[in-house]
Amino acid sequence: MTVPAQPPTAKREELPANRQAGLPGAAAPGSLRAAVLGVEGVTDVFPSRPLWQRLPAGALSLLQQAARQQGAGDQGAGDPDDGPLVEALADGSATDVTVRIGVGADARTPDVVRAVAAVVRTHFAPAEVSVKVTVARISPE
């Protein structure tokens, strides 16, 4: 992640799951997703923000109306779930990285979350990042 020295405004970079963004070194989002999934106990990597937070007011209902009208399997209205799996927000002083995961029932969730944070930090090194990891699902046994 390259952080501008003095950006005029906050800059948001959304890193799609299957696209290589312009990140230096190992900080490619596809490999980061793989690295997070490689942490023992992680079962899923979800879009970094819930759908309703990624859409402007009113867009959600419009998209869902469109999806209902067009029926299952039709991607013509765009797919609101194609959100970034990892989101990095650089404000000139630090880069925030957000990851949302699912954890298996056999794992110890707090340990898994800390391991994910460490993996993300290592992935972006030597850049300094703030890591936000949220567990959104604990799989049933």
Place this chain on the structure above:
Amino acid sequence: MSIPHDTFECGHTLEELSQYLDTGDFPDPRHLETCPDCRNGLDSLRRLSTAGSELLSKDLAEAGSGNDDWMKDILANLKLELRPGRSIPLRSEHPADTLTETEGSVLALVRSVTDLAPGAVAGRVRLEGDVTVPGEAITVNLDLAVAFGNPLLGSAEALRQDLGEALARHTELNIAAIDITITDVIDTPREEP
């Protein structure tokens, strides 16, 4: 953005999930792979359908339709619980990091552990106390529907232990108490003599 009462934050509904289990139809099938709330909902509905079938010997469709009062109560609570809710903090090894789990994921955990207990189905599940403050005393309030003939006290004690272990494994909450209230005794069909 305001979300209608019966609609999850992702915009889908429990009714849509129920229909998906019955028919396989869903307006946006790929969404089910990427939405933790809908996946938690599907897990709960599957367990509920199984429990309904086992307890009442009725078919899955009838159980899922909420024709019984206890089932209606459970479905109504599911609508409330299948949301991210509050952010529950986890300890971080780096001061710049923010590590959390959603209240919805923990409620779903409580529900899944409860539904594993034989002859029992979770009703209303609540975490009482400020879960956003580390170390704050939290009480788990759980309403339970049980099949007629189950030993209630033994079931509740075993369930309380299982829940305590699961919450210790998956959270850093300071669980002060797990209060279980049996709100429904389901009269299962008996063999005719």
